[in-house]
Amino acid sequence: MSAVTAAEAGLLVCHACGLLSRPATGHHLACVRCGESLHVRKPDSISRAWAFLIAAYVLYVPANVLPVMETGSLFGSQSDTIMSGVVYLWHSGSWPLAAIIFIASILVPGAKMVALTVLLISVQRHSTWRLQDRTKLYRMVELVGRWSMVDIYVAAILTALVQFKALAMIKAGPGAIAFGAVVVLTMFAAESFDPRLIWDPVKERHG
Amino acid sequence: MARESSDFDIPEAVAAPKRGWSPQLVWLIPIVAVLAGGWLAAKAILERGPTITISFKTAEGLEAGKTKIKYKDVDVGEVKTISFTKDLSRIIVTAEMAKGAAPHLVEDTRFWVVRPRVGAGGISGLGTLFSGSYIGVDVGKSTTLREDFEGLEVPPIITGDVPGRQFVLRSQDIGSLDVGDPVFYRRFQVGRVVASELDKDGMGVTLKVFVNAPYDQYVTPETRFWHASGIDLTLDAGGFKLTTQSLSTLVLGGVAFEVRADAPASSPANANAVFTLFKDHTQAMRLPDTKSSIYTLVFDESLRGLEVGAPVDFRGLVVGEVAGIGVSIDPVEKTIRMRAEVNLHINRVEMSAGSAAEFAKLPSDRKSRADLLVANGMRAQIKTGSLLTGQLYVALDFFPDARPATVNWKVDPPEFPTTPGGFQELQTMLHRVAARLDKVPIDKIGTDLHQTLQSFDKLAKRLDSEITPEARLTLEEARKTLGTAERTFRSDAPLQQDTRETLRELSRTAQSLRVLADYLERHPESLIRGKKDNKQ
Numbered sequence: 001m002s003a004v005t006a007a008e009a010g011l012l013v014c015h016a017c018g019l020l021s022r023p024a025t026g027h028h029l030a031c032v033r034c035g036e037s038l039h040v041r042k043p044d045s046i047s048r049a050w051a052f053l054i055a056a057y058v059l060y061v062p063a064n065v066l067p068v069m070e071t072g073s074l075f076g077s078q079s080d081t082i083m084s085g086v087v088y089l090w091h092s093g094s095w096p097l098a099a100i101i102f103i104a105s106i107l108v109p110g111a112k113m114v115a116l117t118v119l120l121i122s123v124q125r126h127s128t129w130r131l132q133d134r135t136k137l138y139r140m141v142e143l144v145g146r147w148s149m150v151d152i153y154v155a156a157i158l159t160a161l162v163q164f165k166a167l168a169m170i171k172a173g174p175g176a177i178a179f180g181a182v183v184v185l186t187m188f189a190a191e192s193f194d195p196r197l198i199w200d201p202v203k204e205r206h207g
Numbered sequence: 208m209a210r211e212s213s214d215f216d217i218p219e220a221v222a223a224p225k226r227g228w229s230p231q232l233v234w235l236i237p238i239v240a241v242l243a244g245g246w247l248a249a250k251a252i253l254e255r256g257p258t259i260t261i262s263f264k265t266a267e268g269l270e271a272g273k274t275k276i277k278y279k280d281v282d283v284g285e286v287k288t289i290s291f292t293k294d295l296s297r298i299i300v301t302a303e304m305a306k307g308a309a310p311h312l313v314e315d316t317r318f319w320v321v322r323p324r325v326g327a328g329g330i331s332g333l334g335t336l337f338s339g340s341y342i343g344v345d346v347g348k349s350t351t352l353r354e355d356f357e358g359l360e361v362p363p364i365i366t367g368d369v370p371g372r373q374f375v376l377r378s379q380d381i382g383s384l385d386v387g388d389p390v391f392y393r394r395f396q397v398g399r400v401v402a403s404e405l406d407k408d409g410m411g412v413t414l415k416v417f418v419n420a421p422y423d424q425y426v427t428p429e430t431r432f433w434h435a436s437g438i439d440l441t442l443d444a445g446g447f448k449l450t451t452q453s454l455s456t457l458v459l460g461g462v463a464f465e466v467r468a469d470a471p472a473s474s475p476a477n478a479n480a481v482f483t484l485f486k487d488h489t490q491a492m493r494l495p496d497t498k499s500s501i502y503t504l505v506f507d508e509s510l511r512g513l514e515v516g517a518p519v520d521f522r523g524l525v526v527g528e529v530a531g532i533g534v535s536i537d538p539v540e541k542t543i544r545m546r547a548e549v550n551l552h553i554n555r556v557e558m559s560a561g562s563a564a565e566f567a568k569l570p571s572d573r574k575s576r577a578d579l580l581v582a583n584g585m586r587a588q589i590k591t592g593s594l595l596t597g598q599l600y601v602a603l604d605f606f607p608d609a610r611p612a613t614v615n616w617k618v619d620p621p622e623f624p625t626t627p628g629g630f631q632e633l634q635t636m637l638h639r640v641a642a643r644l645d646k647v648p649i650d651k652i653g654t655d656l657h658q659t660l661q662s663f664d665k666l667a668k669r670l671d672s673e674i675t676p677e678a679r680l681t682l683e684e685a686r687k688t689l690g691t692a693e694r695t696f697r698s699d700a701p702l703q704q705d706t707r708e709t710l711r712e713l714s715r716t717a718q719s720l721r722v723l724a725d726y727l728e729r730h731p732e733s734l735i736r737g738k739k740d741n742k743q
Contacts, residue, residue, distance in 0.1 A: 022218070028224065030221050032218045032220060044233070058244045059240050
């Protein structure tokens with residue numbers, strides 16, 4: 001790989017519209033075309049990503065321990081955590097549904113956080129290990145992030161729909177807030193991470 | 208566009224004002240997350256209540272992680288796990304209680320599973336049909352904390368928060384009673400039977416009844432309890448009697464209590480006071496048996512139809528009852544003595560006297576009182592209470608003609624004199640008549656009668672042979688005589704003619720006499736002067 005990167009050439013790429021610009025004098029630069037501020041790399045990318053990621057890790061615990069949905073009906077009330085819902089579905093024979101919820105709500109957020117952690121650590125250590133795979137991994141993290149919100153959507157829709165007072169009522173539990181926060185925070189973390197950092201060590205080694 | 212730039216046509220970026228916030232602020236987010244997570248964790252730890260274990264016979268309807276523990280229908284805990292005891296005889300429910308419940312998990316706190324139950328007394332726990340069973344709690348009053356509980360298999364009838372008092376009843380058998388059956392006072396339901404168990408020695412049954420406040424104040428030491436179960440159909444010397452407490456007791460049974468009308472007023476009984484549970488109302492209302500009131504009655508007659516409990520009656524007033532029946536045979540004297548032991552409350556027969564002074568002279572103790580009554584002719588006798596059922600009872604009455612007798616105080620219980628009963632007397636009399644009839648020489652009478660009849664026969668024969676022909680002659684003579692007489696008296700007979708002539712003559716004579724008498728009346732002088740010549 002001997003292609004010259006924009007950074008090496010002393011040029012900047014706009015994150016928003018992709019316009020290549022030459023740096024001007026002054027500390028803070030903005031894109032000529034769209035006005036977005038310009039950086040060689042996203043500023044504080046790694047520390048921001050870390051901040052969001054740590055927050056996500058912290059909230060991942062209550063998201064899974066606290067009930068996501070509280071169901072109250074004529075015949076008693078019940079509160080479910082994500083895992084108890086999965087277990088219930090699994091026991092009642094809805095294996096595909098159980099699998100979907102397990103993957104979307106437990107596995108994916110967890111995997112995403114792990115993936116981001118791996119990316120961040122490798123970038124900090126200027127690793128050149130499996131560059132392309134790591135880039136693919138980052139793309140997947142970005143792509144899959146929003147799908148984790150399925151659970152929150154379900155809870156939100158049910159909460160809005162099932163409100164028959166004494167007969168049946170569904171409330172979003174504190175776990176839902178935590179879970180939503182986890183998903184949003186991981187999305188922010190992925191957003192803050194600059195994938196170009198993965199490739200930066202290549203030139204350093206070469207150069 | 209002018210291509211004044213170096214290599215390519217790359218525009219130059221423009222300078223922009225500095226962003227308003229420091230990039231370090233992003234670290235606030237994980238700090239907030241940690242704070243929030245920490246707060247949640249702390250809250251969870253602080254709100255965590257005690258963990259207890261409850262053992263049950265079966266885990267029917269219980270679900271780990273789902274089943275709630277409720278006090279007055281408010282969740283106070285949740286079942287976490289269900290496991291077995293080591294010997295697999297029971298299940299152990301581990302439950303996490305709410306924090307506030309901790310001080311109430313004491314020695315006498317009770318747990319039971321609320322399931323739908325259908326009993327004769329009603330249906331309960333219907334809501335659990337849909338919501339699933341839950342564990343009910345009744346908070347105890349003890350102060351000793353406890354963590355391992357033994358769950359009740361049936362819900363308690365009375366929970367600890369109901370005011371009232373519990374009493375203990377002892378009975379021979381449980382009858383048709385069951386836990387949960389009602390307790391009545393004047394046919395008003397005031398409580399329930401809360402427990403029943405067989406005594407350890409197997410000789411009786413102990414029941415616990417709970418009487419709700421404020422009705423518990425009506426239970427005094429003098430209160431009598433009795434079985435008000437089902438239909439109380441009694442058939443005794445008094446005839447048929449049908450008693451029930453309430454319609455539900457027909458099916459369910461129950462306990463009733465009442466204070467004897469003549470009992471002294473007293474303060475309410477203590478909780479857990481022990482009472483006897485009588486078989487029925489009549490028994491419950493009887494005077495207590497005291498040693499001093501028992502007498503023996505000895506009869507010669509059969510006691511068939513006399514039952515233990517039969518009344519002792521004094522001119523319609525029940526003054527006691529039969530307490531026991533027995534027989535003693537004396538092989539030496541060859542006597543059979545039918546013994547009836549009676550509970551006699553002679554004091555129920557009040558004594559009165561003309562004046563206070565005389566009254567004071569009357570004996571007051573039982574012994575001399577009984578002696579006085581017996582001296583005046585009081586005797587006991589067996590009487591038929593109901594001809595329909597043949598039930599007997601003991602009657603007391605005065606028999607002035609009775610042979611003199613006294614109460615035999617030497618034996619225990621003392622022997623009260625008796626007299627044969629009315630029916631018995633009739634029987635004895637018939638016996639006597641029969642015995643006398645037996646003595647009549649019927650054979651001899653028969654022979655004599657036979658001889659008499661034979662002589663009658665002879666007489667008849669003689670009459671026939673000797674008297675009959677003569678009689679016939681006599682009759683013929685008589686007929687002849689009558690014929691003559693008839694002829695004589697016929698209308699055309701000469702006698703008749705003559706008689707008629709004579710009568711006519713007589714009539715004329717009378718006429719002449721009347722004329723003469725008239726003339727003499729008008730002319731009395733004619734007697735002397737003679738008839739005046741009246742030639743007209």
